[in-house]
Amino acid sequence: MNTVATYLRVPYRAGAIRLSIGTLVLMVLASIIFLPGFLAGENLSNLLAQSTTLVISALGQTFVILTGGLDVSVGSIISVTTAIMTLDMPPFVRVLLCIAVATAFGLVNGYGVARLNVHPIIMTLATMGIGQGLALIILPIPGGRVPDWLSMSVAGSIGPLPNALVWLVVASLVAAWILYRRPFGLYLFAAGGNEFNARMNGVPVKRTIINAYVLSALFACAAGMFLAGRLASGDPKGGAAFGIESVTAAALGGVHLAGGIGSIFGTVVGAAILGLVNNVMNLANVSAFLQSVAKGALLLVLVVSQRRKTIGL
Amino acid sequence: MHALMGENGAGKSTLMRILSGVYQPTSGTVRLRGEVVNFRTPKEARLAGVSTVFQEFTLIPNLTVAENMFLGHEPRRADGSIDRAEVIDRSRSLLTDVFPQLDPMAIVDTLTIAQQQAVEIAKGLTSNADVFIFDEPTAALNSADVEHLFKVIRNLKGAGKAIVYISHRMNEVFELCDKITVMKDGAWVKTAKAEEFNLHSLVATMVGRELQNFFPSRAGETGDHMLEVSNLRLDAEGPTVQFSVKRGEILGLAGLEGQGQREIMRALVGVEPPKSVTVRRRGADSSMRAVNVSSGFSNAISAGIGFIPEDRKQEGLFLRLPIYDNIALGKQLNRSMASVAWRSVSRVRDIIKSLRVAAADPGAPVGKLSGGNQQKVLLGRWLLSGVDILVIEEPTRGVDVGAKAEIYRLLRDFSERGGAVIVSSRELAELIGLCDNILIVHDRKVVGQTPAVGATEESILGTALGSHSTHDQRAAVH
Numbered sequence: 001m002n003t004v005a006t007y008l009r010v011p012y013r014a015g016a017i018r019l020s021i022g023t024l025v026l027m028v029l030a031s032i033i034f035l036p037g038f039l040a041g042e043n044l045s046n047l048l049a050q051s052t053t054l055v056i057s058a059l060g061q062t063f064v065i066l067t068g069g070l071d072v073s074v075g076s077i078i079s080v081t082t083a084i085m086t087l088d089m090p091p092f093v094r095v096l097l098c099i100a101v102a103t104a105f106g107l108v109n110g111y112g113v114a115r116l117n118v119h120p121i122i123m124t125l126a127t128m129g130i131g132q133g134l135a136l137i138i139l140p141i142p143g144g145r146v147p148d149w150l151s152m153s154v155a156g157s158i159g160p161l162p163n164a165l166v167w168l169v170v171a172s173l174v175a176a177w178i179l180y181r182r183p184f185g186l187y188l189f190a191a192g193g194n195e196f197n198a199r200m201n202g203v204p205v206k207r208t209i210i211n212a213y214v215l216s217a218l219f220a221c222a223a224g225m226f227l228a229g230r231l232a233s234g235d236p237k238g239g240a241a242f243g244i245e246s247v248t249a250a251a252l253g254g255v256h257l258a259g260g261i262g263s264i265f266g267t268v269v270g271a272a273i274l275g276l277v278n279n280v281m282n283l284a285n286v287s288a289f290l291q292s293v294a295k296g297a298l299l300l301v302l303v304v305s306q307r308r309k310t311i312g313l
Numbered sequence: 314m315h316a317l318m319g320e321n322g323a324g325k326s327t328l329m330r331i332l333s334g335v336y337q338p339t340s341g342t343v344r345l346r347g348e349v350v351n352f353r354t355p356k357e358a359r360l361a362g363v364s365t366v367f368q369e370f371t372l373i374p375n376l377t378v379a380e381n382m383f384l385g386h387e388p389r390r391a392d393g394s395i396d397r398a399e400v401i402d403r404s405r406s407l408l409t410d411v412f413p414q415l416d417p418m419a420i421v422d423t424l425t426i427a428q429q430q431a432v433e434i435a436k437g438l439t440s441n442a443d444v445f446i447f448d449e450p451t452a453a454l455n456s457a458d459v460e461h462l463f464k465v466i467r468n469l470k471g472a473g474k475a476i477v478y479i480s481h482r483m484n485e486v487f488e489l490c491d492k493i494t495v496m497k498d499g500a501w502v503k504t505a506k507a508e509e510f511n512l513h514s515l516v517a518t519m520v521g522r523e524l525q526n527f528f529p530s531r532a533g534e535t536g537d538h539m540l541e542v543s544n545l546r547l548d549a550e551g552p553t554v555q556f557s558v559k560r561g562e563i564l565g566l567a568g569l570e571g572q573g574q575r576e577i578m579r580a581l582v583g584v585e586p587p588k589s590v591t592v593r594r595r596g597a598d599s600s601m602r603a604v605n606v607s608s609g610f611s612n613a614i615s616a617g618i619g620f621i622p623e624d625r626k627q628e629g630l631f632l633r634l635p636i637y638d639n640i641a642l643g644k645q646l647n648r649s650m651a652s653v654a655w656r657s658v659s660r661v662r663d664i665i666k667s668l669r670v671a672a673a674d675p676g677a678p679v680g681k682l683s684g685g686n687q688q689k690v691l692l693g694r695w696l697l698s699g700v701d702i703l704v705i706e707e708p709t710r711g712v713d714v715g716a717k718a719e720i721y722r723l724l725r726d727f728s729e730r731g732g733a734v735i736v737s738s739r740e741l742a743e744l745i746g747l748c749d750n751i752l753i754v755h756d757r758k759v760v761g762q763t764p765a766v767g768a769t770e771e772s773i774l775g776t777a778l779g780s781h782s783t784h785d786q787r788a789a790v791h
Contacts, residue, residue, distance in 0.1 A: 013375050013420065181394040183387055186376070190384055193375040200335060200371040202356030202385030260375040 013189065014263035015254030019305060023252075024273050031280050038283060048164045049154070049230055051275030053078070053223045055168050057242045058249035058271045059175040059264065060219025063212040065250050066179075066188045068195075068259025069113055069120035071213060074220040074246050076131025077102050078239025081224025083135045086144025086234035094147070098221050105131060106217030110210030128243060135236040142235040146228045154229030167226055168268075171219065176264040184211060192259030248295070249274045252302055273298075314466075314476045316486040316507070318519055319496035323713070325479050326368055328496070329446050332477075333365035334358035345444070356385060364442035366434050368449045368479070368711075374422035379404035381421055382436045403439070411435050411465050412458070426453045427570045434462060445469060446477045451485060452710060455570035455739060456774070463489060481713060482740075483512055495519055516714055527718050528746035529725040531766065535749065536560030539595050539733040540618070540702050542581050546588040547573060552758040558702070558733040560595075563724060565748035565765065566737040567773050573757035574737045575623070575706065581735075582606060582613040582620040582704050594618070594702065615647045619695035623706035625684070629691050632680030636672060637661055639679045639690050643697035657697075664693040668723065685709075685716025692723055701732045708736055709743060721747050741770040753777050 031038045038044075057074050064071040081098045089097070105127055112123040156163050179185035187208040190198040199205050220242075227238055247257075253270025255262030277298060281291045317325050330336045332343060334352030342349050345361060352358040358365070372381050379401050388399040404417040412431040421429060430453045437445060447466070451459045466489060470476060480486055486493065487507060494504040495518045503518055510518070536559055543555040554577055558564045566574040580587035583606030593601045594616055604616040613620070622628040630639055640661050645654050665675055668689040672682060679690055688708065695703060708724065709717045724747065728734050738744050744751055745768050753761040753776045761776040 183389070183393070183395055186380060186384070186387065186395060189375055190373045193373040197371040197373055198384070200355055200367070201373070201381075202354060202359065260373075 013261055014266055015256055015261045016305075017254045017263055017266040017269070019302065020253050020266055020269045020273065023302060024269050024276070027273065027276050027280070031276065035280060035283050038280070043279070043283065045162055045164070047275060047279040048162060048168070050279060051272060052164045052168045053227045053230070054242065054245055054249055054275055055268055055271040056171045056223035056226060057220050057239075058246040058253075058267050059171055060216035060223075061246040062175070062250050062255055062262055062264065062267045063179070063188060063219075064120070064216045065247070065255050065257055066192045066259055066262050067209050067212050068192050068257075069209065069212070070247060070257070071109060071124045071216045072121065072243040072247070073105060073109060073124040073128040073131055074216060074223075075239040075241060075243030076128045076135065077105055077217050077220035078224040078227060078242050079135035079236050080131050080138070080239075081221050082146075082228040082231070082234040082238055083139035083144075083236050084234075085146045085150065085225065085228040086139055091147040091149070095225075098225065099218070102217040102221035102224075103214055106214030107210065109217070110213035113213065114206040114209040132237075132240070135239075139234045139236045142231075142233060142238070144234045146232055146234065150225065150229040151232040152229075154226055164226075164230075167222075171222060172264060172268055175219070178215070179264055184208060188212060189260055192261075194260075245274060246271075248299055252299060273302075314470050314478060314490045314492070316490035316493045317477055317479045317496065318486065318493055318515065319502075319713070323496045323519075324499035325496055326448055327499070329365060329367075329448050329477070329479065332358070332446060333363055333367075359386065359440050359442070362441075362443040363446065364437045364440045364444070365446040366437035366448060366450050368452070370429055370433055372421045372429055372432060372436075374420075376421060377417065378408075378415055378419050378421060378424075378432050378435075379417035381432055382407070382417075382439050386440065404435070407435055407438055411438065411461065425571055427455060427458065430454055431458065434465075438465070442474070444475045444477070446479075448479045449481065449711070450478075451480060451482060453570075453739070457569070459485070483515065486515075487512075519714055527721070529722045532561045532563070532725075532728060532749050535562045536731075537595060537599070538601075540735075541591075541593045541601065543591045543593075545577065545580055545590040547576050547580065547757050549588050551588070554757075554759050556752055556759060556762070558735055560731055560733055561728050562750065563728050563734040563736060563748045565744035565751040566735065566754055567741055567744050567751050568754035568777050569774075570739065572755050572777070574754045576757070577754065578620075578704055578706055578735065578737050580606075582618055583608070583610045584620060584622075611647060614698070614700070617700045618702045618704065619698065619700035621688075621691045621695070621703070621705040621708070623710060625687050625691060625710075626680075630679045630687055633678050635676045636665065636670065636679055636682070636690055637675040640664055640693040640697055643694035646698050660697065661693075664696055668693050668696075669719065683713070683716070684711035685713055685720065688712055688716070688720055689723070692720070692727075696727070702735075703727060703732060704735045706737050707739065709738070709740075717743075741773055745770070745773075 057078060061071055061074055080101055084098050084101065085094050087094055109124055109127055112118040113120050153163055158166065179188065187203045190203050191205045191208050195205055223242065224239060228234060231238065249271035250262065250267050251257065251270065252273050253266030253268065255266060274295070277295055281294065319325050327336065331338050334355045334357050337353065344350065345363065350361060352361065373384065376384065382404045383400050388396045388403070390396045401417055408415050408417060412435060415428060415431055421432060424432065430450065434450050450462060454462065466476060478486065478490055490507050492504065493507050493510055493515065495502040497519065538557045539560045541557040545554040566577065568574050576585065576587065579585040580590055581592055586607045590607060592604045592606050594604055596602045604618070605612045610620065626632060641657065644657055662675065670686050670689045672686065679687060682690065708720055712720060724734050736748065745765050748765040751763050751765050751768055751773065752759050753763065753773055755777040763772070
């Protein structure tokens with residue numbers, strides 16, 4: 001894969017990705033050995049479906065974190081998207097509306113951070129609140145119906161390939177193409193590495209930051225579509241957890257929250273680790289409270305054992 | 314080829330930043346090929362054919378050398394994406410001309426300061442400009458690389474390019490430039506052919522007065538051994554280093570770039586602990602006692618050893634804090650967290666006055682001061698803390714001529730009051746003029762020691778390279 005090749009050439013900038021890959025491999029092996037039901041087709045497709053929303057939203061989050069920012073409004077955008085998809089309108093209007101709303105959220109976030117110098121957490125906390133309220137206004141209780149084609153596109157499969165995997169791979173490839181092939185991707189790393197020097201070199205830093213938030217919102221929108229398709233209905237609070245989980249996934253994948261260090265492949269691995277933990281512990285009947293403790297501990301252990309260089313935190 | 318000279322704070326860098334579009338002029342016009350231009354961004358200037366190598370590095374630490382060289386003007390493919398192969402090919406071919414040791418795929422953060430400077434220069438060459446501005450390109454380079462750079466600059470000149478060259482190193486200016494313009498306090502002073510100046514008249518024009526004695530007189534008599542460093546091992550396998558400093562002595566560490574001077578200096582104060590080291594200093598009862606530097610710098614401070622790092626802005630000062638706080642910190646070092654921090658305003662004022670820090674207001678942020686004044690603030694901090702041994706890296710990096718002489722005098726005063734100073738510098742002339750004795754470091758060990766009186770740059774370099782003549786190549790950028 002594209003990202004892997006880039007990683008091999010520029011290992012430094014991808015962060016502690018080997019650690020994440022190793023952890024994932026160990027976890028998969030342990031699950032296969034100790035949990036008999038793990039390899040069952042039903043469980044695997046469950047795992048895939050559960051993780052895809054997380055992966056897609058974490059990919060968007062990665063763009064923002066690379067600039068040194070944070071987007072906690074991701075969860076609300078997912079919720080709003082699922083709510084809009086249940087509205088009584090022609091399907092393609094709903095899709096366009098979702099994209100428009102997400103873009104608006106991204107522009108507001110980016111404008112606030114880049115132009116008005118609002119701290120990213122404050123800025124996106126504000127829009128998170130607005131988005132959550134908006135979702136509940138549109139759809140006060142979970143329910144409604146999403147277009148059939150959307151549920152089909154999530155649940156079915158193309159030959160042996162489950163559709164969820166197609167969503168996941170396409171989103172990752174798009175993200176990798178943006179980050180590693182477009183000038184914008186290089187500018188993201190530059191702005192996150194040293195904002196002032198990036199400006200001195202003619203990098204349009206403010207525009208880059210705004211675009212990062214817009215991309216994050218659009219990926220959240222895609223994640224919301226997938227979630228709506230999977231539930232076959234809307235859930236005005238269904239996205240709430242992803243604001244924090246997407247950040248966790250990126251951090252597990254070696255993305256430095258101070259910016260400038262990270263990779264698409266790392267984020268996918270990080271999200272897979274988090275999805276796997278959820279899945280495995282459900283399978284092993286671990287209580288939800290204990291699951292939360294375990295996830296927190298895992299994050300801490302993995303981030304602490306990443307070797308820190310001079311830039312990034 | 315035009316040299317722009319002046320003390321720090323004379324406005325050279327500001328002028329260059331206007332020419333390169335970083336700052337906008339409040340009035341006046343800039344003409345390029347006879348036409349009035351007004352660059353609003355660095356990009357516009359570069360597109361118009363003005364390429365600048367800034368004094369402060371403008372590199373991005375997490376990008377590769379090649380990516381840094383073409384950042385902001387990457388070669389594109391038809392679909393608008395970056396043509397990576399082209400980026401790498403072109404930077405490789407540019408680097409073979411200038412700094413062949415540099416790997417275009419290396420991440421900039423992993424390079425030494427000298428290598429980063431090389432990248433900065435190479436970056437200036439990527440655009441096909443007609444006007445090149447070099448703002449102190451050699452500040453962090455060693456002699457071999459400087460020669461290399463001069464060759465490149467002469468080639469540019471031969472190709473009919475116009476070059477503005479800023480440097481505090483007089484010999485470079487006389488060696489390279491045709492014309493010299495002197496600035497002082499943000500205003501033009503004099504423009505003349507290089508031949509019409511000599512070293513003295515140029516310095517006099519820059520500072521507005523003749524510098525009587527650039528270097529203070531050396532120590533008359535030195536006392537007992539004050540600090541002994543022995544068994545210093547930088548690597549597990551490496552050679553051991555040992556030396557000592559006497560009361561009243563200024564000891565210099567000389568050598569080519571990156572031969573271990575920095576590591577030795579930092580090891581002996583415990584800032585970057587080595588594999589092993591024994592440091593002993595003379596105590597109040599005149600017996601030698603060990604200082605446990607391996608468990609951290611704070612032990613060195615409590616034993617009366619101060620340290621001034623090369624990178625003042627990043628490692629030494631709190632740029633946004635006032636001058637007062639930056640100096641007053643010296644009084645609080647090594648005290649219990651719970652102790653009361655009395656404001657000793659008058660003592661700090663005395664120090665500011667005695668150091669002649671050029672700032673009316675001790676409440677002004679240190680970041681606004683010139684390099685020389687910032688260095689004085691750091692000296693002031695250690696004077697206030699009462700240490701009597703000072704370890705100082707590159708005391709005059711980025712410091713203008715007038716302030717250099719003052720800093721030399723301050724260091725000599727410090728040693729004459731019963732202190733000892735250990736100093737490292739890339740400028741051999743500085744070490745020869747300032748120090749009493751010079752240690753020559755090569756390949757992470759001390760290969761020679763010489764009294765500064767009578768030493769020459771050639772004799773020192775000869776000792777350094779003679780010790781390891783087969784490794785000559787290492788003297789270059791690597």
